[in-house]
Amino acid sequence: MTDPSVSPYQALRNRTIVLVGLMGVGKSSVGRRLAQALDLPFRDADNEVESAAGRSIPEIFAELGEEAFRDGERRVIARLLEEPPHVLATGGGAFVNEETRALINQHAISVWLKADIELLARRVGRKDNRPLLKNKDPFEVLTHLAEVRYPAYAQAQVHVETGDTPHAVAVDAVIAALQARVDQESFTP
Numbered sequence: 226m227t228d229p230s231v232s233p234y235q236a237l238r239n240r241t242i243v244l245v246g247l248m249g250v251g252k253s254s255v256g257r258r259l260a261q262a263l264d265l266p267f268r269d270a271d272n273e274v275e276s277a278a279g280r281s282i283p284e285i286f287a288e289l290g291e292e293a294f295r296d297g298e299r300r301v302i303a304r305l306l307e308e309p310p311h312v313l314a315t316g317g318g319a320f321v322n323e324e325t326r327a328l329i330n331q332h333a334i335s336v337w338l339k340a341d342i343e344l345l346a347r348r349v350g351r352k353d354n355r356p357l358l359k360n361k362d363p364f365e366v367l368t369h370l371a372e373v374r375y376p377a378y379a380q381a382q383v384h385v386e387t388g389d390t391p392h393a394v395a396v397d398a399v400i401a402a403l404q405a406r407v408d409q410e411s412f413t414p
Contacts, residue, residue, distance in 0.1 A: 234263050236407045237400070241306060241333035243313045244399075245320035245381055247370055249348035250338045255387070255395045256314035262396055266311040270319060273301045282316075299325045306332040317370065321377040330382060334406065336399055337381035342367050344389050382406065 244252040253269050260267035274297055285294045298319055320326050329335050346364040383402045387395045
């Protein structure tokens, strides 16, 4: 039974919470608000990769290729998972890497944010800063990425369907799903 003198979110602050999912689903924007709601630090793996590499993600892709980017991303995420609990937004391809996925599921709680492909295509089509979308149709790219990545995302410990709603609604849904997971774990014999 949960101790009533403990904050309702205290159990959610004991482990890093890692958000995974396709580009445009809101991992960073929802992640920042989730961290604030839980009074945890927020980290963005893409920003951390750029900082470690001393260049932007588009530059890394252009100069070194996707394989080098994914290798650096894996190392940065491994380092971040050694830090005290926080909310971590990952890049869309991070959780697809088997080694990264295993590290995340071992050292954190993984949360798959999932939304309709058409909605994601509208969101990511507004900006021209995503290397995988350069000169391509966002809907086609996201449809292909969903086919490839959803089996990996399905291995996340918590799944949250989001939609075209305010970020606060998504944050509440994530907190409710995390709380259900924690409650389930505490009642497991």
